[in-house]
Amino acid sequence: MSRQPDPSRRSEQSRQAILAAAADLCMEIGYAATTVEAIAARAGVGKQTIYRWWPSKAAVLLEYMRRIRDARLGFADTGDVRADLLAQTTAVQTLFGTNLGAVWRGLLIAAQSDDVAAGDVRAFLEVAVTEAKARLAKAQQAGELRADADLDMTVEIIFGPLYHAWLLRARPLPEAYMKDVLDLVFDGLKPGEGGTAAPQG
Amino acid sequence: MSRQPDPSRRSEQSRQAILAAAADLCMEIGYAATTVEAIAARAGVGKQTIYRWWPSKAAVLLEYMRRIRDARLGFADTGDVRADLLAQTTAVQTLFGTNLGAVWRGLLIAAQSDDVAAGDVRAFLEVAVTEAKARLAKAQQAGELRADADLDMTVEIIFGPLYHAWLLRARPLPEAYMKDVLDLVFDGLKPGEGGTAAPQG
Amino acid sequence: MSRQPDPSRRSEQSRQAILAAAADLCMEIGYAATTVEAIAARAGVGKQTIYRWWPSKAAVLLEYMRRIRDARLGFADTGDVRADLLAQTTAVQTLFGTNLGAVWRGLLIAAQSDDVAAGDVRAFLEVAVTEAKARLAKAQQAGELRADADLDMTVEIIFGPLYHAWLLRARPLPEAYMKDVLDLVFDGLKPGEGGTAAPQG
Amino acid sequence: MSRQPDPSRRSEQSRQAILAAAADLCMEIGYAATTVEAIAARAGVGKQTIYRWWPSKAAVLLEYMRRIRDARLGFADTGDVRADLLAQTTAVQTLFGTNLGAVWRGLLIAAQSDDVAAGDVRAFLEVAVTEAKARLAKAQQAGELRADADLDMTVEIIFGPLYHAWLLRARPLPEAYMKDVLDLVFDGLKPGEGGTAAPQG
DNA sequence: CGCTAATCGAGACGGTACGTCTTGTCTTTTG
DNA sequence: CAAAAGACAAGACGTACCGTCTCGATTAGCG
The missing domain is CATH 1.10.357.10 (Tetracycline Repressor, domain 2)
Structure with a gap:
């Protein structure tokens, strides 16, 4: 089961990319227009990788x-x-x-x-x-x-x-x-x- | 075309119902969960009647x-x-x-x-x-x-x-x-x- | 409620476009690779319009x-x-x-x-x-x-x-x-x- | 690289478990609902162990x-x-x-x-x-x-x-x-x- | 009899498609 | 002819699996 993912196996690279992509998008197009899909795309990351570690874009x-x-x-x-x-x-x-x-x-x-x-x-x-x-x-x-x-x-x-x-x-x-x-x-x-x-x- | 609708033909009853429905819903379930569709349904009004007279739910x-x-x-x-x-x-x-x-x-x-x-x-x-x-x-x-x-x-x-x-x-x-x-x-x-x-x- | 949509208001144009797009895609890339998303895109139609009238791509x-x-x-x-x-x-x-x-x-x-x-x-x-x-x-x-x-x-x-x-x-x-x-x-x-x-x- | 895995080191126990799990699942929930993930889970095996030896669930x-x-x-x-x-x-x-x-x-x-x-x-x-x-x-x-x-x-x-x-x-x-x-x-x-x-x- | 290489269980990863939901526009029918 | 009803195109949502990848932890021979 991967209900509670194992933080020790987390990809630090993805984490950084997601945080950066989220912040950049938010600054460029605003909070409301920043979608999880767009964050994932810009970070070069699957959507599930975001949902695995954060409950929502707000948390990111x-x-x-x-x-x-x-x-x-x-x-x-x-x-x-x-x-x-x-x-x-x-x-x-x-x-x-x-x-x-x-x-x-x-x-x-x-x-x-x-x-x-x-x-x-x-x-x-x-x-x-x-x-x-x-x-x-x-x-x-x-x-x-x-x-x-x-x-x-x-x-x-x-x-x-x-x-x-x-x-x-x-x-x-x-x-x-x-x-x-x-x-x-x-x-x-x-x-x-x-x-x-x-x-x- | 009815680009600029004629305010003199506007139904005052609908206006009141929409304002009341919007406010009630907002109080009951919160601003974000209040959808234009729900306002229209509760007011007994078509969605278009809202969009005809207000640009958005915020304006209502x-x-x-x-x-x-x-x-x-x-x-x-x-x-x-x-x-x-x-x-x-x-x-x-x-x-x-x-x-x-x-x-x-x-x-x-x-x-x-x-x-x-x-x-x-x-x-x-x-x-x-x-x-x-x-x-x-x-x-x-x-x-x-x-x-x-x-x-x-x-x-x-x-x-x-x-x-x-x-x-x-x-x-x-x-x-x-x-x-x-x-x-x-x-x-x-x-x-x-x-x-x-x-x-x- | 639009739980049971009204067939009399159905867009015949969309219906034809969906049937044609589905059949064409199926012939071109095969049944399994034919996604509902692709059918909608090729038919120039929202996904919901497909799901409103058919339960699945098989039904289409x-x-x-x-x-x-x-x-x-x-x-x-x-x-x-x-x-x-x-x-x-x-x-x-x-x-x-x-x-x-x-x-x-x-x-x-x-x-x-x-x-x-x-x-x-x-x-x-x-x-x-x-x-x-x-x-x-x-x-x-x-x-x-x-x-x-x-x-x-x-x-x-x-x-x-x-x-x-x-x-x-x-x-x-x-x-x-x-x-x-x-x-x-x-x-x-x-x-x-x-x-x-x-x-x- | 382990592009061509060495069959002599293969775990016969895993092989049997995978075949049995795949067949059981297929009988219980049907072919389409039988996912590689579920086979691996039931067999107590990593997904990679399946993909290492078979190209797909059909092959299993x-x-x-x-x-x-x-x-x-x-x-x-x-x-x-x-x-x-x-x-x-x-x-x-x-x-x-x-x-x-x-x-x-x-x-x-x-x-x-x-x-x-x-x-x-x-x-x-x-x-x-x-x-x-x-x-x-x-x-x-x-x-x-x-x-x-x-x-x-x-x-x-x-x-x-x-x-x-x-x-x-x-x-x-x-x-x-x-x-x-x-x-x-x-x-x-x-x-x-x-x-x-x-x-x- | 320890070294080393490869398999193992586990599961995170980048992706794709799912079926649902809501938006704002467009169309049809009713009063 | 405005209003009600609601179908429509669009596209984001959060989920489920895909097939690949990276981890230690065994587990074999080979030296």
């Missing part, structure tokens, strides 16, 4: 994104939480602007319609959220952040504007977008209290 | 959502911008929690993959953004809001967290979610300056 | 053969049963030698492996058998045929040799093959009794 | 049938050709009625669609035909059979009815089927000349 692309994230999107801890957040969120914003943004956009869509994919995508997101919360928790202990701020909500306040602008409004963002967002949300929208909008320099 | 549902928005999601102007924002965003949050949320979720998805729908959905969103910006502009003139705050960004700071939590993380939100978000973003994430996180109560 | 080809049979393979009644049988069986032998033989061969195969097709093919064959038996029955009443001959068996004795030679041995047959067979089986394999092997002329 | 089953034939289906020579033919053809008829009939049926099918198998199956058949012709030749010399009877045709007249009834019509045959066939074809279909249809009893 998610694995691709996981590699990107692990390589590029970690948090630093320089002692200055605003600087660290700025560095990370700017990296995210930059990535959204590249072709990889299209891949990620596709996955967020799939999560809405495919229950299986949804779990994985959500788990992926939660990893990022958890990392952010860890950095914010340290900042809270260091007195850099209000002690009463709910960290889940804080993460949403920081990343929410970026997703709203990129994913929903699809508007072009200035390079300093995240810097200005962080200034505003750290200092508050209320007038007067913290001096200028960019007082942390 | 968008028309449905426009009715909802016009009826329920306007901004008040009581002179207190935080109270007005709280009222409107809480209405939005509440709507997200109902079955209508599933419809809106579906449309936001469609906007990612379907270029035609994208324009309409984006236009729909911009109407909401514009209304919010109008209210914020008044607040800025009244000195309730920092004069240097970019209004597009401010809108994103206010709505972004809600969309992030609801659409992407799909986490259950406390009733007072938007109140706490507004408190945090108005007073700022920085500690100490503005007293407690919820000082206006 | 069987319909094709039915037309051929109805047009070409009836029995005459000239009063001379050997002459009538010779005319009909020679027509069958000739048909086996053409491309249509390949189609019929394919169907006889399908009948072995596909239970649904088997019933139809068998029914097709029984029609031919019944026609032959009818002609033989008249001959029996006219005293042209032994009164004690079982007609099913007689049909098998007449057609069996042809099928054995053509289908199983696949050997090239002389034009007069069926004449010689009929002479032998009418006069008997035993020596001496009936004079020459071809006394009926 | 043909080897199985060869064993059966060599053991059971020879011609005797008692001096009475009708009795000898009756003994052999009745043995064939009996075999057709067993599960082995299903195997043989499958091979006759394969011969229609698979050119490689066709040669082997045809050769198998010709061996049987040649044996029959040899016995008939002796009968001809002994004056038991018309001197002008073509022996290929005579074989077809004797075996053709059986194949027609069993393979094509798939009708249940009475035990004495071949006896009656031989009576008819030896005495002839014409009335009157030879007395009753079963005069030799």
